[in-house]
Amino acid sequence: MSKSKYYYSFFLFLFIIINSCKETPKQILDSGINDYALYDEKGELHRFSYYNNSKAIVLYVQGNGCPIVRNSLKEYNEIASIYSEKGFAFFMINSNIQDNRNNILIESKKYNFTIPVLIDSAQLIANELDINITSEIIILTPTTREIIYRGPINDRLNFESQKNIVTNNYLSNTLDLIIDDDLSKIKSEHAKGCKITRLSKINSKKIITYTKDIAPILIDHCVKCHVEGGIAPWAMTDYNEILGWSEMIKQVLLSKRMPPWKADPEIGEFQNSFAIEDSNVRKITTWIDNNLPYGIGEDILANVIPINENWEHGIPDKIITLKEEIIPASGLIPYRYQQIKVNITEDKWLKGVEIKPGNKNIVHHIVLSNKENSDKSNIVSRKLSPWTDNFIALAGGADQVTFFPKNTGVFIPKGTILNIQIHYTPSGAVESDQTEIGFYFYSKKPKKTxxxxxxxxxxxxxxxxxxxxxxxxxxxxxxxxxxxxxxxxxxxxxxxxxxxxxxxxxxxxxxxxxxxxxxxxxxxxxxxxxxxxxxxxxxxxxxxxxxxxxxxxxxxxxxxxxxxxxxxxxxxxxxxxxxxx
Known part of the structure; x- marks a missing residue:
């Protein structure tokens, strides 16, 4: 064998051995508790359970304008750069009521932040972790989010003074003990930083009650789905129901799993938003922590009207019933497709569509689109896709109705054939669905197509x-x-x-x-x-x-x-x- 072939074979063998030794990622069992979620200064969302494959989650309490924070950033960044390679997840968290995403972003650019700042200006997480001072390190277990250590980075900084030499490297020593699985030796220390004004002290005399404060929030942000006949697994029918679900409500609010409006609250304004403000989340969680006082007056949740099977905008001008689909109890369900002919005697302008799933338990979403591109005008030079570039309506979640903007309509020529795409999810039992589609037409051509x-x-x-x-x-x-x-x-x-x-x-x-x-x-x-x-x-x-x-x-x-x-x-x-x- 020639030397070149020998070296080639050797390095190929070495490459195979090295790659075969790479550890395949494994699923981490997460407790699901203490799972918090916050936006950072760039608008990215961080849910703590996402980092459950780390050795620990390290938080540094940041605050704009705090001298001790500014003077310790370099050390925190250096430790993070070393120990992130060893499997730790590093963040900063800002719980100042006077700071917001914009001025934190300005501070981050000025002082060269390299680590995301989690914004907690409503102090939701400050309440959970008892955050009262900046420049404090808080280390959490990755799967249960329990506190392992809290204290300073080191002993170099004090109020209006600092030392040249560090004698106690509290943070790096603690991280080494975690690596060595020697948690019994970890000892928390007192941190020195800038005091954080807590909303709980400012509003300490205000009593939050169910009738005055909580029920109206639930109606505005939750009852859209949590109503009898709705898509949620349980209905918010009265105080006793909320009482029973209160701990779960708190958990899904702090993890931002609910309500499921997913748009960044600081980008864009939307007419159909049901997002809940952090200030209202704070009201609900504070109310739960304070033993859920009822208050005075009637229970307005008890007056919420259940969803009925009537058409939301009255009887449509045309109703088409799809053929029945039988859905197995389990397994992956390939998308189901149907085509329907809109039997109209003349061209029409569509004002809106309501799609009524026959079985909400199994319908994930339905897309309605034109089979062919009836309108040949185009705003792009590429070829159009038959259904994605000509969709008409979507039914998904609690949204079954698509009404178009005022004075606009979709052109439906006589003889139009529409595509229906249905995504089903099995429920655990064999079920059937027969969806109806209601069409609402203009009496004359609208101003805009x-x-x-x-x-x-x-x-x-x-x-x-x-x-x-x-x-x-x-x-x-x-x-x-x-x-x-x-x-x-x-x-x-x-x-x-x-x-x-x-x-x-x-x-x-x-x-x-x-x-x-x-x-x-x-x-x-x-x-x-x-x-x-x-x-x-x-x-x-x-x-x-x-x-x-x-x-x-x-x-x-x-x-x-x-x-x-x-x-x-x-x-x-x-x-x-x-x-x-």
Whole structure:
């Protein structure tokens, strides 16, 4: 054997051995308790359970303007750079009521923050972890989020003074003890920093009650789904029901799993938002912690009218009943497709659509689109997709009705054939569904024609166990348009998604950002005011995918993913409705 062949064989063998020794990621069993979620200064959402594969979660209490914080940042960054390689997750957390995302971002740029700052200005997590001072380190166990250590980084800094030499490296010593699994030797210390004004002291005399404070919040943000006949597994019918579910309510609020409106609260305004403000979350959690006082007056939840089977906007002008679908008790259900002919004797303009699933237990979502592109005008140079670029309506979650913006309508010519795509999820029993679709027409042509487009990427690959895989899709817009509604869409590996516009000037604006994307919740994001998009602008859809065990919805992290229509495949689509401007 020649030397070159020998070396080739040797290094090939070495490569195979090294790669075969790589540890395959394993699923971590998480307790599900103390699972908090906060946005950082850049608008990314961090749920603590996502980091349950770390050795520990390290928090440093940051506060704008605090000298001790500013003087210790360099040391914290240095420790984080070393120990993040050893499996620790590092964050800062800001619980100051006077700080917000914008001024924290300014502070981070000025002082070169390299670690995300979790924003807790409503002090939801400060209440849970008893945060009262900045410059304090809090270390949490990764799967139960219990406190292992709290105290300073080291003993170098004091009020208005600092030493040149560190004699006690509290943080790095504690991290070493965690690595050595020698937790019994960990000892908490008193930290020195800037006092944090606690809302609990400011509002200490205010009594929060169910009748005056809590029930109205639940009606505004929760009863949309948690109503008799709704899609939620239980209904908020009265005080006693809330009492029984109170600890679960607190848990899903602190983890931001509920309510399931996924848009970043600081980007865009939406007419159909049911997002809950952190101040109201604080009211609910404080009320629960204070033994849930009832108050005075009637129980307004008891007066909520159950959802009935009537059409929400009255009897439609035309009703089409789909053929019955039989759904097995378990397993992956391939999408079901049907085609329907809209038997109308003349061209019509559609005002809105209501899709009524026959069985809400098993219908995940339904998409209605034109079979062919009846309108040949176009705002992009590429070939149109038969259904994604011509969708009409979506029914998903609690949204079954799609009514179009005022004075706009979708053109439905005589003889139109529509595509129906239905995604079913098994319930544990064999069930059937027969969905109805109601069409509402204008009596005359509206002022504007509403059209749809989907900025999509059909050529991508997500590797097995791939984490934070960024994929983009783009469309160059060739006409002046106004965007009204947006539907960002991915499947189970989707982690976050943004819908952006790059204007001809080069400036980029984010119209919708979903930092906590969840395939189980499909919503129209209906802009309060339509956005004018000039000719020459670019639509950019940017998705982040997580094909790891840290994604709790991932059916199989070992699978390589490409574009596909099944939910176990992947997609990156930014649907939007527009009118010509």
């Amino acid at each position: 509403l059209k749809s487009l989907s900025t999509s990427n059909y050529s991508f690959e997500i590797p097995p166990f791939g984490k934070n895989v960024i994929i983009k899709a783009e469309d160059l817009i060739t006409e002046n348009i106004k965007i009204h509604y947006i539907i960002p869409h991915m499947h189970y590996r989707g982690k976050s998604i943004k819908f952006k516009v790059q204007y001809p000037s080069g400036n980029i604006e984010t119209l919708v950002s979903l930092p906590d994307y969840n395939f189980n919740w499909q919503w129209f994001y209906k802009l309060k005011k339509p956005i004018s998009i000039p000719k020459g602008s670019k639509i950019i859809v940017e998705g982040v995918f997580d094909n790891t065990f840290q994604n709790p919805f991932n059916p199989d992290p070992s699978k390589k993913l490409i574009y596909g229509v099944q939910s176990t495949d992947e997609m990156l689509i930014g649907f939007f409705n527009y009118t010509l401007d």
